[in-house]
Amino acid sequence: MLIRAKTIPINRDCFSLQNNLLISAILNYDCLMFKTLKKKDRILSSLAEKEVKRQKNTIDLIASENIAPQGVLELLGSELTNKYSEGYPGKRYYPGNVYYDQIEELAKKRALKIFRLSSRNWHVNVQAYSGAVANLAVYLSVLKPGETILSMNLTAGGHLSHGSKVSFTGKLFNVVHYGVDKNYDIDYGELEKLARKHKPKMIISGASAYPKKINFEKIGKIAKKVSAYHLADISHYAGLVSAGYYPYPFKFSDFVMTTTHKSLFGPRAALIYISKNSSLAKKEKIDLPLLVDKAVFPGLQGGPHNNTIAAIAHGLWLTAKNKKYYRQVVRNAKVLCAEMKKMGFVVVGGKTESHLFLVNVLGLGMNGFEAEKMLEKEGILANRNTVFGDISPFKPSAIRIGTYAVTSKGMKEKDMKKLAKKIYNVLVVCRHG
Ligand SMILES: Cc1ncc(COP(=O)(O)O)c(C=O)c1O
The missing domain is CATH 3.90.1150.10 (Aspartate Aminotransferase, domain 1)
Structure with a gap:
């Protein structure tokens, strides 16, 4: 016993x-x-x-859950849900979006601010309905079906949307998994070996049930060595990252994704950060921000949930203050x-x-x-x-x-x-x- x-x-x-x-x-x-x-x-x-x-x-110890603040609930339950705004600020498919444009820009500005990022170097998309869709949008922006993703094994703490067989991410792409060692640290040696062997187009760091600090720098360097894009999915850690209690992935990533409802005081949704300085994207002569925006809309989604985007903006304001x-x-x-x-x-x-x-x-x-x-x-x-x-x-x-x-x-x-x-x-x- x-x-x-x-x-x-x-x-x-x-x-x-x-x-x-x-x-x-x-x-x-x-x-x-x-x-x-x-x-x-x-x-x-x-x-x-x-x-x-x-x-x-109830005492809620579910690690992915949090309590949406009153301001977020007010915005979610408001008239802001009424309008169609397909497209992006300044480029909408419908009229009447003058305030939604401002709200979305404010959400984007705050999303950059909580991680001390500049719009010169990073683009952010705030329209993804959820983390799973956001991850899929990132994959579809640079990967063709059948190409290889290297991500953490589900049983080691990875997430379903990182290429599990039961998710379309695992059906659309060829997925290889890395695990953890005896001490439950990510097995970076194995990760590098797998990367060299399988030459993935994308390596994903980040997890749903990994209690330790992730070495984003190490994973980013491995990704560079094998010419893979590095996506850091910090859905679980984002608030801790913004406050300095968890490693900062932005310097070592081409993409960073986070949900907004776990640690950013937000509604159920996601943020996708896209580097404007990705050396791989430059080599491939592709415009990452544009590709991700297109993958989110019209690629995967329809009209943005404006009430949710407003609530994200408020959650990010609270994140900065708390x-x-x-x-x-x-x-x-x-x-x-x-x-x-x-x-x-x-x-x-x-x-x-x-x-x-x-x-x-x-x-x-x-x-x-x-x-x-x-x-x-x-x-x-x-x-x-x-x-x-x-x-x-x-x-x-x-x-x-x-x-x-x-x-x-x-x-x-x-x-x-x-x-x-x-x-x-x-x-x-x-x-x-
Ligand atoms: C690491 C990680 N990525 C993505 C997701 C998916 O987010 P959503 O449930 O909003 O689709 C989760 C959800 O728990 C997660 O933990």
Whole structure:
């Protein structure tokens, strides 16, 4: 048995989260109350209200989730959703876009600002509906079907849209994967060998479940050596990057993509950054910004979601103003991870260097799926996750734990200590007695 029951003060009754002190921070969170809907469509308003209550009364440790701020909710639910604006600012297919042009330009300006980028060197597209579509747009901008992508293995923490077989990205392109080593660091040696052997047209760095710091410089250099484009997908880390708590990929990448809903206080959407100085693009005499813009629209999408773009702009404004939040996110992850380790939980790779970490639960006599269910019953959400080498995604060895959402709810180190005990209670005490 990998877990050691230590002398931790434990409440042997499985706790009720409703009565828990941790919840005090949560109750401060305001939400829209569907006033009009309630009068007109009671079935739906009742479901929507239940969902908002569920969110309030749940401790969300899902590493890819966060809480959209009130300003973002206001913009999303506003009249800004009414209009068609196919095209880009100044080049729309419809009239009446004078303000949408300004909103989109503002979003682009703020998107560059949070990473201290200049429009001389970087172009940014803010129209992608989601991260998966944004990644596909980047691939289609420079790759022909059948060409090779080198990306992180899904079981090591990569993302479905990085060429998994179940995604069209894995059906359209020839995909080769790199993994992690014994310490759960990216195996950069293997990555370089695979790059030399398979001569990919694109190398992707970035992941969904990788707790450590990614060496973007190393991957960028390997990409240069084999004449591949380097896409850094920082969807999980973007806010940490902007605040200086995670490595900065821009100097070493041709493209950087991030979703906006995980760490940028935004709505569900994505940003694509495109270098204007890509040496490979210059060699191939292609205009990367233009190709990506065309791949997003009209290549993959129709009219931009203007309400979402406005909400992105607001989220980016909050990102710039809330550097301390990111410090707390990282502190919370470190404290929760360290506390769980002290209790005997097996932390994959031994530590976290970001907002997330993985806990291998096989030694507790359960798989990640079962652990996820047990925690969910007690109001804690942490999703099941594979560990590199797991054979089936249906029997994953781990759960993934992240601290963006709990930090947004105002939780600090002391709350993380309580939370570690609660998780111990659920997974060890209530199960093993
Ligand atoms: C690294 C990474 N890339 C892309 C995506 C896809 O984003 P979306 O769900 O917005 O399509 C995710 C989603 O979790 C992700 O973690």
